[in-house]
Amino acid sequence: MTATIDGGARGALLIDALQASKPERARFEEWRKGGIGCVHVTLAIWETARETLSVIGEWNRLFAANKDLIELAVTADDIRRIGASGRTAIVFGFQNTSPFEDDIDLVRIFHKLGVRIAQLTYNIQNHIASGCWEDNDTGLSKHFGRGIVKEMNDVGMLVDLSHCSERTCFDTIEHSSRPVAITHANPQEFVGLEIELKRRNKSTALLKALAENGGVIGLSMYPRISKGGSNATLDMFCDMVAWTVDKIGVDHVGFGTDYYDGWPDSEIVWWRTGRWARESPVPIANKFTLWPDWFKSPVDFPKVLACLKKRGFKDQEMARITGGNWLRLFGDSFGPRN
Amino acid sequence: MTATIDGGARGALLIDALQASKPERARFEEWRKGGIGCVHVTLAIWETARETLSVIGEWNRLFAANKDLIELAVTADDIRRIGASGRTAIVFGFQNTSPFEDDIDLVRIFHKLGVRIAQLTYNIQNHIASGCWEDNDTGLSKHFGRGIVKEMNDVGMLVDLSHCSERTCFDTIEHSSRPVAITHANPQEFVGLEIELKRRNKSTALLKALAENGGVIGLSMYPRISKGGSNATLDMFCDMVAWTVDKIGVDHVGFGTDYYDGWPDSEIVWWRTGRWARESPVPIANKFTLWPDWFKSPVDFPKVLACLKKRGFKDQEMARITGGNWLRLFGDSFGPRN
Numbered sequence: 001m002t003a004t005i006d007g008g009a010r011g012a013l014l015i016d017a018l019q020a021s022k023p024e025r026a027r028f029e030e031w032r033k034g035g036i037g038c039v040h041v042t043l044a045i046w047e048t049a050r051e052t053l054s055v056i057g058e059w060n061r062l063f064a065a066n067k068d069l070i071e072l073a074v075t076a077d078d079i080r081r082i083g084a085s086g087r088t089a090i091v092f093g094f095q096n097t098s099p100f101e102d103d104i105d106l107v108r109i110f111h112k113l114g115v116r117i118a119q120l121t122y123n124i125q126n127h128i129a130s131g132c133w134e135d136n137d138t139g140l141s142k143h144f145g146r147g148i149v150k151e152m153n154d155v156g157m158l159v160d161l162s163h164c165s166e167r168t169c170f171d172t173i174e175h176s177s178r179p180v181a182i183t184h185a186n187p188q189e190f191v192g193l194e195i196e197l198k199r200r201n202k203s204t205a206l207l208k209a210l211a212e213n214g215g216v217i218g219l220s221m222y223p224r225i226s227k228g229g230s231n232a233t234l235d236m237f238c239d240m241v242a243w244t245v246d247k248i249g250v251d252h253v254g255f256g257t258d259y260y261d262g263w264p265d266s267e268i269v270w271w272r273t274g275r276w277a278r279e280s281p282v283p284i285a286n287k288f289t290l291w292p293d294w295f296k297s298p299v300d301f302p303k304v305l306a307c308l309k310k311r312g313f314k315d316q317e318m319a320r321i322t323g324g325n326w327l328r329l330f331g332d333s334f335g336p337r338n
Numbered sequence: 339m340t341a342t343i344d345g346g347a348r349g350a351l352l353i354d355a356l357q358a359s360k361p362e363r364a365r366f367e368e369w370r371k372g373g374i375g376c377v378h379v380t381l382a383i384w385e386t387a388r389e390t391l392s393v394i395g396e397w398n399r400l401f402a403a404n405k406d407l408i409e410l411a412v413t414a415d416d417i418r419r420i421g422a423s424g425r426t427a428i429v430f431g432f433q434n435t436s437p438f439e440d441d442i443d444l445v446r447i448f449h450k451l452g453v454r455i456a457q458l459t460y461n462i463q464n465h466i467a468s469g470c471w472e473d474n475d476t477g478l479s480k481h482f483g484r485g486i487v488k489e490m491n492d493v494g495m496l497v498d499l500s501h502c503s504e505r506t507c508f509d510t511i512e513h514s515s516r517p518v519a520i521t522h523a524n525p526q527e528f529v530g531l532e533i534e535l536k537r538r539n540k541s542t543a544l545l546k547a548l549a550e551n552g553g554v555i556g557l558s559m560y561p562r563i564s565k566g567g568s569n570a571t572l573d574m575f576c577d578m579v580a581w582t583v584d585k586i587g588v589d590h591v592g593f594g595t596d597y598y599d600g601w602p603d604s605e606i607v608w609w610r611t612g613r614w615a616r617e618s619p620v621p622i623a624n625k626f627t628l629w630p631d632w633f634k635s636p637v638d639f640p641k642v643l644a645c646l647k648k649r650g651f652k653d654q655e656m657a658r659i660t661g662g663n664w665l666r667l668f669g670d671s672f673g674p675r676n
Contacts, residue, residue, distance in 0.1 A: 050388045057443025105395025112451055 013037040013083045014301060015323035016255050017218035018162070018184035020045075020095070022262030023062055028069040028088060034301040037083030037323065038073065040091040040183060040256075043115065044099045045122055046274030049106055052099040056113055059092070074114050076331030091330070093117030093183075095163065097128050097148060098274075104144075107151045116334050117183065118152065119160035120145070120168060122271075123282060129172070130165040132199040133281050140171035153177045158333040161210075162200075162218075162256070169206050178337070179214030179329055182207075184256035186225050187217075190243045196283055197224045204247055211248035214332070216325045218256020219244060221295040221304075225258070234294040238307045241321065250317050254325045259291070259298055351375040351421045352639060353661035354593055355556035356500070356522035358383075358433070360600030361400055366407040366426060372639040375421030375661065376411065378429040378521060378594075381453065382437045383460055384612030387444055390437040394451055397430070412452050414669030429668070431455035431521075433501065435466050435486060436612075442482075445489045454672050455521065456490065457498035458483070458506060460609075461620060467510070468503040470537040471619050478509035491515045496671040499548075500538075500556075500594070507544050516675070517552030517667055520545075522594035524558055528581045529565045534621055538563045542585055549586035552670070554663045556594020557582060559633045559642075563596075572632040576645045579659065588655050592663045597629070597636055 014035055020042040021027045031039060043055045063072055073079045073089035082089035092115045100106045100118075107118075120129040120140070128145040130138045140146060149172055152159055159180040161169045172180055188201035195201075202210075207217060219241055226232040227240065244253050272280035294303055309318060352373055358380040359365045369377060381393045401410055411417045411427035420427035430453045438444045438456075445456075458467040458478070466483040468476045478484060487510055490497055497518040499507045510518055526539035533539075540548075545555060557579055564570040565578065582591050610618035632641055647656060 048388075049391055050386075053387055053391075053444060053447055054441060056447060057441060060443060060446055103392060103395060105398060106391060108398055109391055109394060109451065113447065114450075 012319055013080065013323040013327060014255075014305075015079075015326040016040070016257050016259070016298060016301075017181070017216075017326055018042070018093075018220075018256040018258055019298070020258070020260040022260075022267070023059060024262055025062075025066055025069070027262065028066055030297050030299050031088040032069060032086075034298040036088055036298055036301060038079045038089040038091060038326070040093050040117055042095050043092055044094045045096055045271050046098050046276075049099050049101050049103070052094075052110070053113075056092075059090070063090075072114050074116060075334055076327050079327060079330065091116050093119075093160065095119045095160075096122040097126065098122075100148065102127065102144075104147055104151050107148065107157060108155050111155045111157050115157065116330070117158045117160050117181065119162055119183075120148070120164050120172065122163050124276075129168040131168070132163055132165050134165055137165040137167045139165065139167035140175060145171075146175050149176050154337055156333060156335045156337065158329070166203060166206060169202070170209060173209050173213045173215070176213070178333060179216075180210065181215055181329060181333075182210060182217040182256075184218050184220050184222075184258040186220055186227075186240060187244050187247070190240050191225065191227045195225060195227075195229050200225045207244070207248050207252075211252035214329070216252050216254050216329045217244065217248075218254050218326070220256055220258040221292065222258040223290050223292060230290055230292075232292055234292075234303065234307050237295075237304065238311050241308060242311060245317075245321070250320050251325055251328075253321055255304075255322065257295075257298065261297065350657055351418065351661040351665060352593075352643075353417075353664040354378070354595050354597070354636060354639075355519070355554075355664055356380070356431075356558075356594040356596055357636070358596070358598040360598075360605070361397060362600055363400075363404055363407070365600065366404055368635050368637050369426040370407055370424075372636040374426055374636055374639060376417045376427040376429060376664070378431050378455055380433050381430055382432045383434055383609050384436050384614075387437050387439050387441070390432075390448070391451075394430070397428070401428075410452050412454060413672055414665050417665060417668065429454050431457075431498065433457045433498075434460040435464065436460075438486065440465070440482075442485055442489050445486065445495060446493050449493045449495050453495065454668070455496045455498050455519065457500055457521075458486070458502055458510065460501050462614075467506040469506070470501055470503050472503055475503040475505045477503065477505035478513060483509075484513050487514050492675055494671060494673045494675070496668070504541060504544060507540070508547060511547050511551045511553070514551070516671060517554075518548065519553055519667060519671075520548060520555040520594075522556050522558050522560075522596040524563050524565075524578060525555075525582050525585070528578050529563065533563060533565075533567050535562045545582070545586050545590075549590035552667070554590050554592050554667045555582065555586075556592050556664075558594055558596040559630065560596040561628055561630060568628055568630075570630055572630075572641065572645050575633075575642065576649050579646060580649060583655075583659070588658050589663055589666075591659055593642075593660065595633075595636065599635065 015038040017040045044052045071082045079089040121131045123131040123133040129140050160183045162184045186201045189204045223230045353376040355378045382390045409420045417427040459469045461469040461471040467478050498521045500522045524539045527542045561568045
């Protein structure tokens, strides 16, 4: 673990553990301006296996056309090398297991195609797990759910629990033989229950279990899951980082902005309802994007880092929070199990 | 080229450039008994992209369960290494472009999943090319057809023309920037026009063009495309090898048995008609498999080699015919273009 943390301190590699923008050059340029060495991107929310192949095809076109800015990373070493070259390493991920359909063999196939992170479910219940917007929280399913977690553990695909239910999170931490991630959520105790999407945030007990298991949470500036909502300030975000580090330790906290841009409004309806509903179970924001003045886009990341530094985080702590912790977890997760 | 041929001579690696059996351990054991170092297998005839993912999933299960007998090869070096270990190297291929559907990006995606050979069409016309059972031979289509050939050239996927029409073969040889293959067919001039599936065999002019382009043909023992049909003898097969070597040179002839076993009769109906016909345009054999006494299965390969040797082929010629030519072509074809 020391080697990775030292590496992080030397390179100060900045990692954003979730963005869901429409992939296009304007975003890649923002990443460069913001000094981001690695972004975990979303290939699928409700997409089927076949649809996801075309999403990967589109990314392959983008990799060929934007070699000066981005490259696919499938190992932690890839991330270090690409970040050191002044470009941004892309980590492929799913925010749902929909691309696996009902076929456990597809975990290995998408891993071969570069996918390294998958969230078990997106908001609602599926055959694998329960989501954070269900009232009847059934947790990780006994058969397909546990089987998929084992398959992901075996193949080397990191389990993401961000939009999963509380019980799914606890069940998965129990059944996973490798550390898991919450790539983009905030601590419920710090943020409070007054915000619109309170169900997306995680209990302190859960965050402690995550850390004990070796996992990492990515904290988000998304106003709808932040203290103060649309009035959230940069100081409040830095308070949240300090609060979370205090609760679960500096080795288990990172960034996961949940930033998105470039989509038409219809994309948000797709995220909320897929093909399975006529009305959204989740309140849809009035405006498409409501990012705060101090984080209008990932270009503003240096402001966040400066604020954290001013608050007294030491260099080695900064290196862990800004990327070292994700790099350690990715390094421990992305290959087949020893 | 010398290096590969010498390598072939030393190792005498035996390659069968097409089999289409149901994949199961009984077949892998036959390959061992027959001393076959590499088999090009068929993943798809009419399968869609999604269906083909499940076929690859099934192969991944077989690789895990039969490590003592088989391993996937994606380079010529893989083939040499696996063959030298006393096991059989599997080369993934399609007998149709159906898994690419209408999406040129899928060539790269299936290449990433290990597919190294694809036939442009299977018997009939599709959006890419005309097949050997069409009367109106339209050749390689100007837009999608030429585009797919260029994409396969760029990515490193060998074009197979076995079931394509005469004009498709000539067009593709003209438009392909890399050598192409006829993995399983016989010379029409030698075999004659009395056999049932005469359309499957290739003209001498075409075979010469193939060779001039650096390609290789795999000769088959399948009675329905062989001289004498069900009365074909081993001597007649060896005559055909000698005849073809005489016409196009010893560097362009190999084996491609077209052997298959293990399927229910319904599979043959699937091959003939897919989902697109109610009656087969190709006569379906009365019996599922009608292999000759001297080649009941690939276990009998040593008989074929002994016959060829007796006929006077020198060691270095034997090494080219039995595998060296395929190894050279695979080595020149399976990586991205320089």
